[in-house]
Every structure is written in C-alpha cells, then in structure tokens.
Amino acid sequence: MDTFSTRHMDIEDSGSAIPDHLPPLESDQHVLLVFTGQAQHIQFLVEQQLVLGRRSPENSQPxxxxxxxxxxxxxxxxxxxxxxxxxxxxxxxxxxGSSNGTKVNDYRLTPHSPFQIVNGDSFWLGRLQTWIYFKA
Structure with a gap:
C-alpha cells in the first residue's frame, strides 16, 4: 500500500491578515457590481454619491x-x-435603515453609519449578494 505524506513548506507569517495600507480609489475608477449567480453585472462611476435599491410604482424617490x-x-x-x-x-x-440590512464581508452595518468598502469586498443587500470591484 502506498503512503502519502504532506511536504513541509516554509511559509512566512506577515503578522497580520489586514494590510497596513489600502490602495486608494482613484478618481477615474468605476465601481463594478458582480452578482452571485447572475450573468450580468453593473458598472458605474460614483462622482459623489449614489443610492442603491429597487424601483417600484409607489416610490416617489427612485x-x-x-x-x-x-x-x-x-x-x-x-x-x-x-x-x-x-x-x-x-x-x-x-x-x-433598510428592512433587511446591508453587510460587507459578513459584517452587518449599523444603519446610517458609513463603512469603508475596498476592492473585492463581498457586499450583501438583504439576501442579494454581490462582489464589488474598482475598475479603471
């Protein structure tokens, strides 16, 4: 019977899984939302601020x-x-103040408290999962 063993590898510990410096969001970078299980995605430029949500006939402020x-x-x-x-x-x-909350990387946000998003974050609106990327 053959036996297998795991080869020992030298791995350096950087000390922290969180980088000391996050790359800045450049002024010309677009935001790309890639939805889990969907073939389509959305790309847009955030110049100041944008509200995400869903349009409905009763909504006077889409x-x-x-x-x-x-x-x-x-x-x-x-x-x-x-x-x-x-x-x-x-x-x-x-x-x-959404009914079902917003999460970034499984961290549930406190309503009306800003939270920084970085390139590649998992982003949940209720049960709708998306990945957020910055794209030039």
Whole structure:
C-alpha cells in the first residue's frame, strides 16, 4: 500500500491578515457590481454619491441604481437600501435603515453609519449578494 505524506513548506507569517495600507480609489475608477449567480453585472462611476435599491410604482424617490433586474424584490432589497459615497481616496457605504440590512464581508452595518468598502469586498443587500470591484 502506498503512503502519502504532506511536504513541509516554509511559509512566512506577515503578522497580520489586514494590510497596513489600502490602495486608494482613484478618481477615474468605476465601481463594478458582480452578482452571485447572475450573468450580468453593473458598472458605474460614483462622482459623489449614489443610492442603491429597487424601483417600484409607489416610490416617489427612485434609487440612482435600480437592482430590480437582479432579483432585488425577492431578496429583500429596500426601495432606498443604501448609499455609496465617494470620499477622497475611498468608497463608503451606508445603510439607509433598510428592512433587511446591508453587510460587507459578513459584517452587518449599523444603519446610517458609513463603512469603508475596498476592492473585492463581498457586499450583501438583504439576501442579494454581490462582489464589488474598482475598475479603471
């Protein structure tokens, strides 16, 4: 019978899984939302701030970015769910008191408290999962 053993590898410990410096969001970079289980994605430029949510006939203030085509209603996305806001060198997200909450990398955001998003974060609006990327 053959036996297998695991080869020992030298791995350096960097000390922290969190980088000391996050690359800044450049002024010309677009935000790309890639939805889990969907063939389509959304790309847009956040010049100041944009509201994400779902359009509905009763909504007198529609969101800037409508997620209805991505299954927003059955996933529990509110009409005005959260806001993405550009600040110098970074992108912030703030839940607008949505019914089902907003999460970044499994961290549930406190409503009306800004939270920094970085390139490659997992981003949940209710049960709608997306990945967020910065793209030139």
């Amino acid at each position: 969101p800037d970015v409508d997620l209805a085509a991505f299954g927003a209603y059955p996933a529990g996305v509110s009409r005005r769910h959260c806001v993405l806001r550009r600040e110098p060198g970074k992108l912030m997200v703030m839940d607008l």
